[in-house]
Amino acid sequence: MATVTRENIGVLNDKITVTVSKEDYFPPFEKALKQYAKSANIPGFRKGMVPSGVIKKMHGPAVYTEEVLRSIEKGLVDYLDQEKLDIFAQPLPAADNDPGSLDMNNPAEYSFHFEVGLKPSFELPDLNTIPLKRYKIEVPAEMVDEELERLKVRHGKMTEPETIATDEDVLNVKFEESDAEGNVIENGISKDNSLLLKYFSASFKEQLTGKKKDESVVLQLSSAFDDKERDWLVSDLGLDKNNAADLEKYFKVTITKIGLVEKRELNEEFYEEVYPGKEIKTEEDFRNAIKADIEKALNEQSRNHFHHELYHALLDNTAIEFPESFLKKWMEKGGEQAKTAEQIEEEFPTFKNQLKWTLISDKIVKENQLEVLPDEIRDQITREVLGYFGASGLQGDMSWIDSYVDRLTKDQQQVENAYRKLISEKVFNQIESKATPAEQSISLDDFKKLQEEHQHHHH
Structure with missing residues (x-):
């Protein structure tokens, strides 16, 4: 022996x-x-x-x-x-x-x-002794207005007007590379696209207004679009937005279809379609329902921000001693590729913080007997599948989902990813239950600035 x-x-x-x-x-x-x-x-x-x-x-x-x-x-x-x-x-x-x-x-x-x-022994701090804030984000009135308009369009009816008339007209068009007179170049670029009239520059919109299906115009990319819209269109045509010669190209543009969404009127039928079963009768109640949805989304953003605050509060206030000499040797030799002394010194602070959080979260898991059950992993993978395909991809027979999820639950990487998400969520739920933050109202603009400052400070 x-x-x-x-x-x-x-x-x-x-x-x-x-x-x-x-x-x-x-x-x-x-x-x-x-x-x-x-x-x-x-x-x-x-x-x-x-x-x-x-x-x-x-x-x-x-x-x-x-x-x-x-x-x-x-x-x-x-x-x-x-x-x-x-x-x-x-x-x-x-x-x-x-x-x-x-x-x-x-x-x-x-x-x-x-x-x-x-591994060291250590104690977690009492979160009630650390000043923490949780923000209640105020919903801007214009955000409710924008969402209401979006819903009116989303649930609207597509019509086909005879002529181009409004900024919101949807133009199905065919781009064909041509000369300045509109003579199509043999083997030139040819691409179908769909654009709103408002995407064109103000001067060019005048040439399009009044045009009908199957009529054509000749345009030059540099003058027919404003910068923002031109950039993505140039890319879609396979051209380089930074190449001046590409922007000078001419295209014959043929209108293949004109569409316009007729926005829904504000009435009980529309309210029921958007919020089935809520029995909304008035515009005020409809706006309040929209506001509640936005508040829910903003509360989730606020909660995520609070979790970041809790993460840093624990990192900054938990005293943990590390075997730094050993860890640096391990960094040097333990990876797939050996690291230089300079690389180790540069990466070590981040590495040590990651290790510190691992020890903290492992301690929380162990002390509170947190666990993730197989059914929870399956449910998480199912949610991710549904989220990936979205409502539009989930029409008709849905029986394939169970067999698809069955295959994913046999994939070790998928299971590990789901486990990490779920155990992390349970860890933060546990931490959150131990904290008593001060509530503070904040505008959405100020909250966004706060997030930017937070990210800048910690990166």
């Missing part, structure tokens, strides 16, 4: 020495060689009849090294399990460990050294 000793070499940083004798690794070594002899297929020898000397010469050094290291590893793992050491990451092998020095012709006692970083 391996002999293991442990000594402290720094803050929460111990050195573990594992020593194995010939009796620990030599019997397994000899047994492994016999197994090789039974299965070896070497030209000139019958299977199972290869002399042990040949097997030892061919495979002995590698098998010997493997068995010594296996004994070392078993001794280390058994010790960590027996002592129940709570460590960061994995033990780091010391630089002076040299597997190349193992000599099967001279079996001896071997000692290998490992460093471990020990």
Whole structure:
């Protein structure tokens, strides 16, 4: 059996020495060689009849090294399990460990050294002693107006007027690259698109007003659109908005369809369609229902902001000591690619904060016995599927969703992602229940500024 000793070499940083004798690794070594002899297929020898000397010469050094290291590893793992050491990451092998020095012709006692970083013990602060604010965002009147107009359009009726007349007319058009006279260029750009009349520049709108289906106009990209609308259209045509020559191109634009959404009138039929079962009778009640929806969304934004505040309150007010020397060595050697000393010093503050939050959230999970059940993971994945496809993609037979979710719940990555979201939500719900923030009303504009300042301060 391996002999293991442990000594402290720094803050929460111990050195573990594992020593194995010939009796620990030599019997397994000899047994492994016999197994090789039974299965070896070497030209000139019958299977199972290869002399042990040949097997030892061919495979002995590698098998010997493997068995010594296996004994070392078993001794280390058994010790960590027996002592129940709570460590960061994995033990780091010391630089002076040299597997190349193992000599099967001279079996001896071997000692290998490992460093471990020990997780610290710590206490969480009382959140009631930390000044915290939770904001109640006031709903701007214009936001209710904008949403009301959006709903009138969304639930409106599409008509096909004979001529182009209003900024809200929807024009289905065909762009064909041409010369200034409208002669289409052979093999030039050709693309269908759909635009509102208001997307065109004021001067060009005059040329379009009064036009009918199947009529054409010639335009130059540089003058027919204002900057914002031109940028996305140029990109859609496969051109470069920063290339002056591209902006000077001419296109023959043929109107293939004119559409206009007739906005819904404010009446009980419309209110019932938007809010079924709420029995809304008046415009005032309809506006109040819209305002309540907006308040709900803004409250969620406020809650997310409060969670960020709680996150930083715990990070800033929880005293945790770290085995920094070990962690920097682990950063240097533990990743897929080795890091330089400069990279480590630059990345370490962020890394330590992430590690600190992991310890804090793990402590909250353990102390409050938080858990995520399989049904909760399935429900979370189902919500994500429904959210991804949206209402428009979920018409007709919905039976496929169950089988689709079944497949996703067998995907380890999907399950882990859902678990992380759910356990994080439970952690913040738990923290939130322990805090008593001061409530403060705030305008939406001021709240947005607050968020920008918060992001700037913490990045």
